[in-house]
Amino acid sequence: MHIKKIWFVKFAKLIAVFCLMLFVSCRSIPTMVPDMALRQSHSIQIDDAHGPVTAKQSKAILDRLKKNSADTPILDRHLALEAEIAGSPLVMGNKVKLLIDGPRTYGAMYSAIENAKDHINMETFDIEDDEIGRYFSELLIRKQKSGVQVNLIYDSFGSIYTPIDFFKPLKESGINVLEFNPINPLTLQKYWQVTARDHRKLLIVDGQVAFVGGINISSVYSRGSFSRSKPSEDNPPWRDTHLRIVGPVVSDFQKLFMATWHEQKGEPLAARNYFPELASNGNEVVRAIGSSPEDPYNPIYVTLLSVINSAENQIFLTNAYFVPDPKLLTALKEAAQRGVDVRLLLPERTDSTMVYYASRSYYEELLSANVKIYERQDALLHAKTALIDGVWSTVGSTNLDWRSFLNNQEINAIILGTDFGAQMQTLFDKDLESSKLVILEEWRKRSIGTRIKERAARLWASWL
16 A cells, blocks of 8 residues: 555656646746846956955966967956856866766765765755665765764655655754755745756765766666676666865855755754865866756856857767757857867767657757767766866756756856866767767668657757
8 A cells, every 4th residue: 555655646746747847838938048248248256265366366377277278269258258147256276076977976975975074965856765875875864963964955856756755764863854846735845836956966075075967866877887898788887977076166066055955945054164264175277157947047058158159179068968959059050160179979878768859850950060979889878068178177967958958956067277178088088989970971861750759859849
């Protein structure tokens, strides 16, 4: 009887989501970008561990970045606009570690959590009741009982298959657990807006180290994607990218977590040292950038458009769910047509059939414009990264689709500089070794049945 009740609740939740999507589909699509032509460029703010640096120091830092970026004008063209749109400064003095796939990411997270002394703030789209989810639960409960305050945000829809009983031990231990935008309208803290989801993946420990990227809490990440052993057709490894960040910019990620907690009307947080004084830990210049459906437009999307339109040499995008809107589609085609090396690394297989066919409906148009498209083989690609002109990089939770740009809370780190850019280049090249280049002439030979599926899926592009 208990099992039947669980499945009834799940079914009811899915019906509620479906009905609401039908309702909102009749509404006009909100603005994705501001009128950038009306915006005036402002001076670029750069912070260090002690706050804003002087205008002279900022200029010296930007001059150094430009000197190391093969004289590309990318920084000149978009950084001032990005600073205004993002609402957060560039922060120097950070150490950023690139984490590839689940095992390496989870290992770094476990270590940080084990060493926590004051608090742990965790925000995730999906936390599953499986081996990985239960290990995280046990670890967080143990830290809570040791005196470390744990605050957890999980998305109601993203964790729809996680039973309520999974969260009871967490709450009973004293952990503050907040369900983002509950699907069940009876448990809402604010008005019902079920299409707005928290797609962020963020972990902050003691206000000193932050983890951000594309990895959820799930056993699908238990294996790495670059193993030499032949992957299972039914259970491929998941390929994803995450970051470990130490330095002054962690405070900006903490602010984004706190904003979500308060906006969702979570219980008052226990007093802890959420914003400790942070010293410089490295040489990376980083911006923490978040988006929310509550915003008048999406700052991550605007930033990406800005940098694509500013690119001179290369645009390398790795993304799990590629369903571009007209502006992004046009920006990519125009960049390729002006001689920029535009490469898209997309999944050969995916966990969403509709997204799979909708994404492929754009292939011919992009290939005809000289955009190169690669499909990652032998793994399920879930990463969301970009590398522009070897100097502008981003890693985060944002997909290149309408849902991420309009309906989701997302979070990304933007890293400026050629040192980190070189690491991203190496990773992109390594992915290409396990990928297949899509050839236009061969693509045009696909079946009529496949074309029909693509056209049908594209009709739903703005709601996928």
